[in-house]
Amino acid sequence: MANVYRDFAVAKNVSVYAMGGLGLAMLKSEGAQINPANGFGGPFNSASQTNLAWSLGAGVSYSPIKKLTLDLGYRYVDMGKTESGWNAFTNAVGMQDEMLRAKLVSHEIYLGARYKF
Secondary structure, three states: OEEEEEEEEOOOOEEEEEEEEEEEEEEEEEEEEEOOOOOOEEEEEEEEEEEEEEEEEEEEEEEEEOOEEEEEEEEEEEEEEEEOOOEOOOOOOOOOOOOOEEEEEEEEEEEEEEEOO
């Protein structure tokens, strides 16, 4: 994912920033469905896909000394929707009629440090 950042100084050693990113999410879906009452079931056929992924975030940076910067931030990442192939087993009427579906997102809170050599 390629990201861009924009810093806004709010004090001598403190800045806030906004960021955004754009990239690709390469996804592979796999899974299984088991009936706990009788133990019957089986896997879903796997599927792979590539989605457009994007992110937005914000944070605060603090430089306690000239060469060190500490970051605290939040980032939201959206990797799009995904689905597996059809189930690899049949139901009571002999059909393969189910698949796994998901919308993949991430909410991240991070703490980081940057040192300038």
